[in-house]
Amino acid sequence: MFSNQPQMRPINTFAAWKYVMLLVFLGLGILFALPNMYGEDLALQVSGEKGSPIAQDVFLEIEKELKDNQIELKKSSNDSGKALFRFLDSESQLKARDIVSEFLRGKGDYGVALNLAPATPEWLKSLGGEPLKLGLDLRGGVHFLMEVDMGSAINKKEDQYVSDFKTTFREKKLRYASVIKVKNVGILARFRKTEDMERAEGIIRQSFSELSTRTREKDGLFEVVVTIPEVKLKEIKDYAVKQNIATLRNRINELGVAEPLIQQQGSERILVQLPGVQDSERAKRILGTTAIVEFRLVNESAGYNPTKAPSGSELILQKSSGANYAIKKSPVVDGSHLTDASVGYDENGMPQINVVLDSKGGNKMLLMTSKNINKPMAIVMIETKAIYERVNEELKVVGQNVIKNVVSAPNIGAALGTKFRITGQFTPTEAHDLALILRSGSLIAPVYFVEERTVGPSLGKQNIELGKTSILVGFIAVLIFMLVYYRVFGIVANIALMSNLVFIIAIMSLIPGATLTLPGIAGIVLTVGMAVDANVLIFERIREELREGTKPAQAIHNGYDKAFSTIADANVTTLIAALVLFGIGTGPVAGFAVTLFIGIITSMFTAIIGSRAIINLIYGGKALNKISI
Numbered sequence: 001m002f003s004n005q006p007q008m009r010p011i012n013t014f015a016a017w018k019y020v021m022l023l024v025f026l027g028l029g030i031l032f033a034l035p036n037m038y039g040e041d042l043a044l045q046v047s048g049e050k051g052s053p054i055a056q057d058v059f060l061e062i063e064k065e066l067k068d069n070q071i072e073l074k075k076s077s078n079d080s081g082k083a084l085f086r087f088l089d090s091e092s093q094l095k096a097r098d099i100v101s102e103f104l105r106g107k108g109d110y111g112v113a114l115n116l117a118p119a120t121p122e123w124l125k126s127l128g129g130e131p132l133k134l135g136l137d138l139r140g141g142v143h144f145l146m147e148v149d150m151g152s153a154i155n156k157k158e159d160q161y162v163s164d165f166k167t168t169f170r171e172k173k174l175r176y177a178s179v180i181k182v183k184n185v186g187i188l189a190r191f192r193k194t195e196d197m198e199r200a201e202g203i204i205r206q207s208f209s210e211l212s213t214r215t216r217e218k219d220g221l222f223e224v225v226v227t228i229p230e231v232k233l234k235e236i237k238d239y240a241v242k243q244n245i246a247t248l249r250n251r252i253n254e255l256g257v258a259e260p261l262i263q264q265q266g267s268e269r270i271l272v273q274l275p276g277v278q279d280s281e282r283a284k285r286i287l288g289t290t291a292i293v294e295f296r297l298v299n300e301s302a303g304y305n306p307t308k309a310p311s312g313s314e315l316i317l318q319k320s321s322g323a324n325y326a327i328k329k330s331p332v333v334d335g336s337h338l339t340d341a342s343v344g345y346d347e348n349g350m351p352q353i354n355v356v357l358d359s360k361g362g363n364k365m366l367l368m369t370s371k372n373i374n375k376p377m378a379i380v381m382i383e384t385k386a387i388y389e390r391v392n393e394e395l396k397v398v399g400q401n402v403i404k405n406v407v408s409a410p411n412i413g414a415a416l417g418t419k420f421r422i423t424g425q426f427t428p429t430e431a432h433d434l435a436l437i438l439r440s441g442s443l444i445a446p447v448y449f450v451e452e453r454t455v456g457p458s459l460g461k462q463n464i465e466l467g468k469t470s471i472l473v474g475f476i477a478v479l480i481f482m483l484v485y486y487r488v489f490g491i492v493a494n495i496a497l498m499s500n501l502v503f504i505i506a507i508m509s510l511i512p513g514a515t516l517t518l519p520g521i522a523g524i525v526l527t528v529g530m531a532v533d534a535n536v537l538i539f540e541r542i543r544e545e546l547r548e549g550t551k552p553a554q555a556i557h558n559g560y561d562k563a564f565s566t567i568a569d570a571n572v573t574t575l576i577a578a579l580v581l582f583g584i585g586t587g588p589v590a591g592f593a594v595t596l597f598i599g600i601i602t603s604m605f606t607a608i609i610g611s612r613a614i615i616n617l618i619y620g621g622k623a624l625n626k627i628s629i
Contacts, residue, residue, distance in 0.1 A: 010551050012620040022613050023584035026499060032506035035120040035131040041074060042093040043117035046100060046110060048149055053595065054110070059083045065103045071096050084117055105428055116275075130497030132509050134275070135517030136453075136589065138464050141275040146248075148268050153240035153445035154233065161187055161208070161226070168207055174200060177221055186227040197222035227233055227356040245270055248287055270447065284449060293338065293384075293422075294331040295365070298409055300378040304341060316380060318406035325406050327378050332368040337361025341435040346423060348491065351431035353422040356612040362418030370415035378409040379422050380435075467521035474525050475501070478532050486539050490626035492614045493535040496606040500531045503602040504595065519592035526597025530574070534607035538550035538563045560612050567608065571600050 027121065045055060046062060066073060074086040085100075088095045097114060104110045104288030116139065118131045136143050158181050165179045165187070176191040189204070191197040194217075199215050201224045212227045228236070240289035243262055248270065252260045261273040274283055299313040305323045309315045313326045357365060371375070383403045410424055420585040478497065482490035504524060508514050550558060578600065581593035619627060 006087050009382040012556050012616045014616050014620070019613060019617075022610060024577075026502070029499070029502045029506040031124075031127065032129055032509050033502045035118065035124055035129040035509065038119040038121065038131070039596075040114045040116040040131075041119050042090055043087065043115040044085045044093060044096050044100060045113045045115040045117075046083040046085070046104075047113075054078060054083050058107075058110075062100055065099060066096055068109060069099050071099065086114070088115055092207050093281040106266070107542065112540045119139055120337045123464050128510075130509055132505065133515045134464070135515045135520070136273045137518045137588075138277060138467070138516065139275045140274065141454075143274075143451070143453040144272040144284065144287065144449055146246055146267065146270045146272060147450050148237075148240050149269065149446040149448060150237050150240065150268055153236055153366070154228070156445065157236050158187060158228070161211070164206070164208070165189055167225075168203060169200065170407065172199075173204055174203070176200065186225050189224040189226065191223075192219045194222050197224055200224050214292065240445045241268065241270065244447060247443050248272060248447075251287060269450070284452070287447075288610060292334065292381075292529055294380045294382065296378050296380055297328045297333045297368070297372060299328055299376050300328040300375065316378070316404045316406050318409070322515070325361075325378055325409055327380060327406065331375065331380075333361045333365050334432065338483070343428070343431045344421065346421075350423070351428050353431055353435050355422055357418045359418065365416050365418075365420075369412045372412055373414065377460050379407040381405045381407050430479075431535055465520060470520065471501075471523055471528070474528050478528060482532060482535070486629055488618070489535075489539050489542075489615070492611050492618075493532060493539070493607075495610040495614060496535065497531055499610055500599070500602050500606040501528070503606065507598050507602070508595070514594060515591065516595070517588055517591040519588040523592045523595030527596060527603060530571075531603035532609060534563075534603060535611060537567055538611070539629060546629075547629075552627045553619065553622070556619060556627070557614060560608070564608065567604065571604050 045205045046059075056078060057452050063073070063076055063085070064085060071092050074088050074089060075524075076083070078084075085096060086097060093114060096113060099133060104112065120129060120131060130246075130341060162179050162181060166176075169176050169179075169189075174196060175195070177192055179187065179189050182188055184317050189197075189200055191200060198213055201215055204211065204213055204224060204226060208226075210229070210232045212229050214225050216223050225532045245262060245264060249262055252262060252272070252274065261271065261277070263271050265271045272287060302308075302310050302313065306315065306326050307324070310324045312330075313328050314610075315324045316323055316327045330462070337357045337360060338355060339358050342354050344352050344354045346352045381404070410423065473496070479494045482497075484490070486493060501524075504527065508520075541563045542555050545589055546552065546553035546557045573598060578593045578597040582590050582597065586591055
């Protein structure tokens, strides 16, 4: 007799495609977790001039220089324009850095940095396998939390508006009395006639629609009061942070730091982490310097080392000589026209900085210098440094100190154009750092260091060992408990638990920018405990069904089905907590949240689907009288 009833699949069985899917997932997990088994090599990274690819002939010269100095190389390569030399021990690595730095001195602006290079085999790299990126607390290096001076950013924008208003009024042939900034009021455009005021307000509203305007009469003058709305202020602040991040990234890239982290934190702060960097003072100097270079004429009428500046000039000290110069306030060309700066050496073998200007700056320089042959022109370096004060146990920025220094003041020997040089009493390191700062661009607003930490490589290594130990101890303790308490089902839970750990490491290795930190290791340890919790709920439910007289096969089926809602509820609430931690947390808290989130997803997959697949393979489709649980 035939029936149209669909054929029922035997209880506790999976379709073949599900097993294939699980095997593919497990294979991919093992593949992408595998690079973490190979460790890292001590290495030296050499990048080309101004971040450009290093030439093959230079790479071969460095390799020969190291061999000539009896430095044993494990391996060397020149990939993506960055030369990488691997060593067997830290002593060889440190010696190699000194040898290469000395060898490249005078040959150009090359970046030489200590590095830890993954020892992943090439075949695994070709498949996209990369090891986990380790955070600063595990690898060692420097950590900076920097705050952007938003007051300076807004002042700079207001100064730009003042200049733009004047230019626009002149172009429109509109006579004005003055355009000034007034603190807590705004920008005041003053006129002697009411019709000029009304016309000016119309021009501002048309050309600068993002600004708010109102008119008033005061002290016999007619004023247009211009203010920056909150929406525009927020835009200015966001732009300041993003531009500063771009500038800092340029500087870090030229330092040759491997795998740096630089990101916005909150609305006004920037987090910078430089793995492997131990010279925090040099890194701090390069990152925090708001160096602006200006080329100004010297007021010769004041004489040598004057004590008072003539009108239109200011006294600026030259630190190297201790002498004052009367420098004209209006620059011939400022740093905004500078497009490149590199280190060279003059005819006496002294370091110099070769400068390149854009066409507009070059025209200005040509016009001014051709009229002032044999007259002195000063190169003025302007730096802004924060003034800190401890308020309620917290370090606060209470002001800023603008430092001006005359680098040199040579006579103009000939008309200058877009290319010329800056000479002064530079050491090679000072010249290299200054050229790097100048060509990477000036920070749009000063940045202040509100937090600074240095983690030594030995401490980072100790943290890694302790982290591994904590995971291993917790893992073994859980494995033994599950094996003893749940027998065959415990073995299945242990397999699922090991697969879970593989998946966490694989996913963390695949996520771009994901970094494992010490709190991240804590998240993995916590996930190990939570992963087994789901299996415990399922197994206890199966035991309960057996105690109530349910047949073993049906008890397994009911145990997985009925425990699912409880497991889902518990894990979803933890997922929400992880998302909230990631959303509002920063640094270590966010690192913990990422590993926790990934761990919960993978643990649900391995506990509910993975373990059931193995149980079904063992007990599925069979007449069971007894199960080992």
